[in-house]
Amino acid sequence: MADALGPVSRSKLYAQVVDRIRAHVAESGLRAGDRLPSERDLAERLGVSRASVKQAIVVLEVQGLLDVRHGGGTYLRRDSLDVEPVEELMARRRRLPDVLEAREALETKLAELAARRRTDADLAAIDAALAHMAQEVDAGDPGEEGDRRFHAAVTAAASSSILAEFMRSIADQITESRHESLRQPGRPARSLGQHRRIAEAIRAGDPRAAAAAMRRHVQTVSKVRLLDWNPQD
Amino acid sequence: MADALGPVSRSKLYAQVVDRIRAHVAESGLRAGDRLPSERDLAERLGVSRASVKQAIVVLEVQGLLDVRHGGGTYLRRDSLDVEPVEELMARRRRLPDVLEAREALETKLAELAARRRTDADLAAIDAALAHMAQEVDAGDPGEEGDRRFHAAVTAAASSSILAEFMRSIADQITESRHESLRQPGRPARSLGQHRRIAEAIRAGDPRAAAAAMRRHVQTVSKVRLLDWNPQD
DNA sequence: CTGGACTAGTGGCTGAGCCACTTTGCTGCC
DNA sequence: GGCAGCAAAGTGGCTCAGCCACTAGTCCAG
Numbered sequence: 320m321a322d323a324l325g326p327v328s329r330s331k332l333y334a335q336v337v338d339r340i341r342a343h344v345a346e347s348g349l350r351a352g353d354r355l356p357s358e359r360d361l362a363e364r365l366g367v368s369r370a371s372v373k374q375a376i377v378v379l380e381v382q383g384l385l386d387v388r389h390g391g392g393t394y395l396r397r398d399s400l401d402v403e404p405v406e407e408l409m410a411r412r413r414r415l416p417d418v419l420e421a422r423e424a425l426e427t428k429l430a431e432l433a434a435r436r437r438t439d440a441d442l443a444a445i446d447a448a449l450a451h452m453a454q455e456v457d458a459g460d461p462g463e464e465g466d467r468r469f470h471a472a473v474t475a476a477a478s479s480s481i482l483a484e485f486m487r488s489i490a491d492q493i494t495e496s497r498h499e500s501l502r503q504p505g506r507p508a509r510s511l512g513q514h515r516r517i518a519e520a521i522r523a524g525d526p527r528a529a530a531a532a533m534r535r536h537v538q539t540v541s542k543v544r545l546l547d548w549n550p551q552d
Numbered sequence: 553m554a555d556a557l558g559p560v561s562r563s564k565l566y567a568q569v570v571d572r573i574r575a576h577v578a579e580s581g582l583r584a585g586d587r588l589p590s591e592r593d594l595a596e597r598l599g600v601s602r603a604s605v606k607q608a609i610v611v612l613e614v615q616g617l618l619d620v621r622h623g624g625g626t627y628l629r630r631d632s633l634d635v636e637p638v639e640e641l642m643a644r645r646r647r648l649p650d651v652l653e654a655r656e657a658l659e660t661k662l663a664e665l666a667a668r669r670r671t672d673a674d675l676a677a678i679d680a681a682l683a684h685m686a687q688e689v690d691a692g693d694p695g696e697e698g699d700r701r702f703h704a705a706v707t708a709a710a711s712s713s714i715l716a717e718f719m720r721s722i723a724d725q726i727t728e729s730r731h732e733s734l735r736q737p738g739r740p741a742r743s744l745g746q747h748r749r750i751a752e753a754i755r756a757g758d759p760r761a762a763a764a765a766m767r768r769h770v771q772t773v774s775k776v777r778l779l780d781w782n783p784q785d
Numbered sequence: 786c787t788g789g790a791c792t793a794g795t796g797g798c799t800g801a802g803c804c805a806c807t808t809t810g811c812t813g814c815c
Numbered sequence: 816g817g818c819a820g821c822a823a824a825g826t827g828g829c830t831c832a833g834c835c836a837c838t839a840g841t842c843c844a845g
Contacts, residue, residue, distance in 0.1 A: 371828090421714040428653065565798070606827085623826050
């Protein structure tokens with residue numbers, strides 16, 4: 320149902336105008352620094368109102384693809400308008416193996432940084448997450464909230480805004496895979512055990528051990544998930 | 553100069569309205585699924601035209617943060633509107649140490665994947681990049697184009713769309729640091745040598761060696777760059 | 786050659802209007 | 816009392832016209 324609504328949402332006029340501008344750039348061979356037709360010109364050519372053109376331009380501007388100068392015209396900041404925000408790419412291509420690869424790259428580094436930079440407050444948050452997950456697992460629950468908190472605490476302890484943002488951009492897919500992963504028999508307890516080893520390495524301030532433990536953890540998830548994954552392509 | 557233009561660009565009305573909507577969501581404690589005030593309501597309250605409100609809403613919609621239903625209102629898709637596209641975050645916070653950390657996380661994994669997945673065409677591209685950089689270095693040039701091509705070839709050989717997209721989102725900072733790094737005496741030749749070791753491991757299909765060689769390379773860049781970095785905060 | 790004035794073009798924003806769609810409330814019927 | 820249908824109100828989608836701020840280019844005078 321939600322998927323069936325996707326195409327409809329995609330046909331909003333401003334989105335269509337974005338696509339047409341993209342096509343025009345590609346066909347005309349325009350490059351970074353080149354100027355687009357004026358809003359009035361585009362509106363006339365596309366048979367839409369200037370306000371609709373403006374909406375499309377605002378979208379491309381906020382994506383960093385256009386430079387809009389008051390009274391001076393609209394310019395390309397890149398050689399192409401084909402770049403998509405990460406989240407849009409994610410929503411479109413739900414390739415879990417890619418997500419897990421990215422996750423391994425990011426979380427391994429985050430664990431290493433957490434081991435170097437953790438504060439007492441960070442450790443307290445990690446311990447609280449472990450306790451929460453243990454409580455959930457003891458109660459027979461999958462432990463999803465504790466799992467989420469643990470990874471969030473490690474990410475916070477790493478103090479790297481870029482890596483944190485990358486993690487945020489694939490957060491939906493991680494949430495989804497967490498649900499699937501932790502409902503497997505025995506998986507919650509095993510995951511909790513792996514969390515504990517990661518936490519120990521972070522507490523000990525051992526970046527190598529933390530990275531290795533996190534890599535093992537994420538690779539365990541990778542193996543389990545790949546067996547169950549049914550590609551939708 | 554370009555930095556001085558940043559704040560001006562930031563004060564466009566639609567951007568201000570975006571910020572005000574964000575503030576409203578935060579203050580009201582609204583959650584995913586909750587409904588925003590109507591466009592007419594927001595326009596009146598903010599003292600702007602409905603078209604300007606609409607532009608702001610379009611921005612948040614295309615970022616996946618709002619769900620806009622024709623005739624039915626505008627709804628939050630997340631618990632917060634504080635998420636920013638990676639590129640916007642990048643443009644705002646040019647903290648090079650963070651970039652280098654992210655780069656190490658991403659490129660180490662990319663090298664590993666390249667060693668696993670490289671095709672003959674990938675290896676040819678890597679060799680061409682090495683040859684190009686060698687030519688530049690022999691001619692006394694810094695070798696920036698060859699450097700760029702080499703890292704692009706490794707990224708392509710890795711065949712991971714998410715990691716490639718993450719790399720693209722910090723491409724500007726990498727280009728900038730490349731320029732600074734490679735103009736240092738002796739740096740081009742040394743960098744070329746490291747590239748060759750990475751390429752050998754990829755050609756040999758040895759993921760561990762490739763990852764280790766790439767890590768060494770990026771860490772070398774990290775050390776050099778940090779000595780020269782003047783924080784702008 | 787330089788600077789100023791003027792004109793045309795461009796973007797920024799407003800307000801009004803109309804239509805399509807959704808939601809809500811009321812009434813009537815079973 | 817519950818359900819269905821209809822009308823009214825509210826909401827979003829888009830257009831159009833208008834006016835102002837700004838920019839770029841041209842022309843003229845000193």
